[in-house]
Every structure is written in C-alpha cells, then in structure tokens.
Amino acid sequence: MVQTLGEYLRAVTEYLRTVPDKPAAEIAIDSGLVRALLVAQALDDIPDAADLPLVKIAEGWDSEVWRLGHAHAVRLPRRALAAPLVRHEQAVLPGVAEQLAPTGVRVPLPVVDGVPAAGYPWPWSVVPWMEGERAMDESRAARGSWAPTLARALDALHVDAPEEYPMNPFRGVPLAGRSEAIAERFDALRAAGTLDAEAATAFEDVWRRGLEAAPWDRPPVWIHGDLHPGNLVSHEGRLVGIIDFGDVTAGDPAYDLAVAWLAFDGAGRSRFIAAAGSHYDAAVWIRAHAWAAAVAAMLLAHSDDNPDYFALGRDAATEVLADAAG
Template identity: 30%
Template sequence: MTGPRAPRALETPMHEGQLTVAAETVRELVDAQFPEWRGLPVRRLAAQGTVNAIFRLGDRLTARFPLQPREVDAARRWLDSEAEAARELLGRTRFPTPEPVAVGAPGAGYPLPWSVQTWLPGVVATDQDPGDSFAFASDLAEFVADVRAIDPRGRTFEGGGRGGELHPHDGWLETCFQRSEALLDVPLLRRMWAVMRELPRGGSPDRMTHGDLIPGNVLVAEGRLAGVLDVGGLRAADPALDLVGAWHLLESGPRQALRQQLDCDDLDWERGRAWAFVQAMGVVWYYHRTNPAMSRMGRVTLARIVADPPAA
C-alpha cells in the first residue's frame, strides 16, 4: 500500500448509515483481543477504497473494518469467505497478495467483526499511474492468467454483482444514467450500453477471477505490478470480468499488448469492456462528492471506452 498521507475526511460518508472507526477504537480492540500486538502502533491509512476503513498495525499488518452496517453473523461469514479466498490465491501467482491473519470481534463501540491481514509494500496505482507501461501490462496479463488457472472445483457464477450475464444490470444502469445527467454524456453512453447489453456469453466456461482490478487494488513499483489487494472476491465468473483492468488501468498501446498476451477473442474483449463500463458508470455519480478519486477513476475508464470503440 502507499506510504503516509493524510486520511480523506470522514465527515462526508460514502454510504447511508456508514460506520465510523477512530484510531482510538482500533487501539482498544487490538489491545483487548490480541494482547500480543499491544506494542504495535496503530495508524489510519488514507485508502481510497469504499468498503473498509484500513489501519496500519505495526510494520507487517493491516486491520480492516467494514464501513457498511450489516447483521453480525452475515458480516462474520463474509470475512471468513474473504479469508478463505485469500488463502486460496496465496502463492498461486508470483505477485504478492495479502495473507489473512485473524478475525476480531465487535467491541469498543464498533458493532461488527473485523479482520487483520499482512501488509504489502508498494504504491497504489491511483497514486502512481502505470497506464503507459507495457511492462505493467504484461505483469497484469500474467496475474489474470494465473488467477484463471486456479481450479474452480466445479464452482460457477452464483449470481449477484458483476460476472454473469450483462442484461440483468439494466436497472442499475438506468439509475446510473439518470443520476449522471449533469456529469456525463448520457445519450452517448445509453447508446453504447444498448449494444453492450446484447453481448452473448459465448462458449467460455466460468473461470476464477479477482473481480475488482481497479487502481486502488493494485500496487505499483517502478512501473511494474508489485502486488494485488482486496482478493476476498476471488470466485468463478465470466472470464472476461478481469479484463476490466485493461480499461481501468491501461492506455491504448499497453491495453492492446495485454489483449494479445491473453489471446482474447473479440467477444471476450467486448464483454470485458462492458463489465468495465458497468463499474465505471456506477462510481462516477455515486462517489462524485464523497470520494473524488474513485469518481475520477470512473471518468477515466469511460473516456478510454469511448475513445477506443469496437472495430466495425
């Protein structure tokens, strides 16, 4: 993760009912539940993610606190599934990924379970743009291929979120179009979605995917891929899903190099573009005021999609 920066102010919550987590609360929870870490300093990170408040715990650990309220048992099941996914990915690629360490319990006024993972050094791609790097594109393609090579053990996409068919996202996209009237060229984007939503799945079976290859989840060092974060969403899905990274992270030349390295056919490539479109349309308006970096990422992705249309 990136080095020290001032945290983004929490006075403007990103989500309805968003939880707040102070460093003092983290200190109390750690000291009470993991006394072996009492001597480790606690420092909030200026993460640009949207799901967790993240704190550095000493030099080798991070503590992650979910921001959105949910039922305690459901939150625990989700954290356990995240840890299981992280363990499944660990060592399956040469690029570092976080290792689950522990799960904490509610307390000190914080109502949900929380998790501890290993710390990964590096700078998030939001702060060190690798978009023009062919070497980074090659690394990213290698990571996607490594994840796809994991045996799904009979698992298939279970529905919910991105990774199945495109047209079930019509309702969400309609909301995005309506909320984006003052922010984007909505008539153009509507026309693009009308084509994208019709893209068939083709013959590619579900394969394992990271599912969220956005700049804030990718670590960079000297123009190369240094690590990948937020691996808890590892699951079987449309193999085109991880091609979102080509649009979120790369400019035209490196993007085409990634496509060639992964040997993407036209249909998978266009579905990857469509999944990036779905994600970008959502973040532009949703985080316009509360997380400008995330909103800006969506604008950049949409600009790339518009500037590089499918071949006629």
C-alpha cells in the same frame, strides 16, 4: 463527447448536494479494541503484536485499516454488511495466493483469521503490509509498463472455481441480468449533464454490443470482482500486489478484464490484451468493454465524497469512448 474537467467538477459538486454521507460505523473501533483482539488471537503468529506500533491509516465505507508495525495491517469491518467480505477473503485467498505465486504478484493473504471477541462482533484479519503505492496514483502511461504482469496474474486467477464459491449477484454475471440497472445509470448521467447526449449514446452502444456478444458458456472461473487501479499496488515501476478481494466470486472473466479500460491508456491496453491468455476470445473482450462502460458510469454517478474515484470514472469513460467506434 465527455465533458471537460471543469464541467465534470461542476457536475459532481451539484451531485454532492444530494447524496448521503458515508454510513456511520456500527461499532466504535479504537486502538484499545484492536490491541485487545491482537493480544487475544495474534500472538502465536506475531509474537510482538502486543507492543508493535498501531496506527489507524484508513477508514472506508465498510472497513478500517490499522497498520501494525512495519510488516502488517489489521482490517476490521465497521458495518455488519462488510463482515461477509472478510470471511470471503479468509476462505479464498490461500488458494488465490498459491495460484498467483508464479507471477510474482502478491495478495493480502491473512496471517491471522480473526474471530469475534472483546465485544467486537465480526471476523477481522491481520494481513501482510505491501510496500508500494496505489496504482491510482500513477499515470496511465506509467501503468502500461506492468500491463503484461497484470494480464498474467489474471490468467492465473481465472481458473475453474469450486461449486461453493462466494456468490455475488452483481459481479461476473451475464450482462443481461444487469441491463435495466445500467440503462437507468446511463439515463441519470445524461439527465445530470455529466455525460452529454453523444457520449451517453456511445456508452449505450458499447453496452448493447456487449449484450449481443456470445455469453460466457464455460464453468465459472474465479474473479476478483472489484479490479481497478485503487486495488492494485505498484512499486518502482512494477505491479507488486492485488488487494481488496472482498467481492471475490466466480463467473465471467470479462468483469475483471474491464480493467483494460479502467487502468490503462491505449498503448497499455494493447500490451495487456496481447499478454492475456488465449482462452479469452473476441466475445470476452466485447463484454469486458461493456463492463468497463458500466463501471465508469457507476464511478461517475456514485463517487460522492471521493474526487480520486470520480477522476478514475472520468478517465475510464474517455478510454471506453476511445474504443467505442470499433
């Protein structure tokens, strides 16, 4: 079985001794630079952008987020690798926002499509601020109240994509194309003791069943590409937003549907699956279960400096294994 919390924490502490630190920013981003970009490019859409309070609130591996007043946020890549992610959002989110509008679920539709200026070399965006909390900070049981809303939002998102959709070699692809990398990840978790032999074997069985399931044989549909509770926003018991569409692409919707195990407990998962569209057949859910195993393993192996995401991987692994006997 999956190890206890104490055993997990000891395993991740040992792992942290061997992993690299967060990549250094390739450009220094400060309030003066952000304000200069806003004054040069945002005043037509946000007339008081020069005077609104500006506070840095987050710095990830790829981007920084600065809150602008009460209603907006500025997202800027800190590495060249992240620049295409912002371009993808700027290109795709207008259509996605329209698709999801009837569901009441918002996306960070850019208010300003920023371009390089003032010595800053990459695209950047001003997006609406979503009032709410990370779904990751809710219990799995609480998330179940809005599981049907998420299912309806994904049903609205998963429509045929145009030929020029952003390509992603890792998300929404056939499982067979990732099988070698996933097998290595399972082996590494077994070797590290993060998963015991029984749990690792169960993960491998879930992945094998996904490989054996009928593949997606229809046109590629839009997928979020990084759907987990850290990219869902809830407020007062409702799902209000889906954020971080940088990995948006098209392909097999099973990749997104892995959220059934990443976000929910058994009861919430049942509500989510029951509310999902009828075009998701049994094979889609088998592949989704397999992708959930793969993502849980990735979180366990690579959440080096983020206990929240390690805990998400641990809990997702528990949910994956709960359904593994099926």
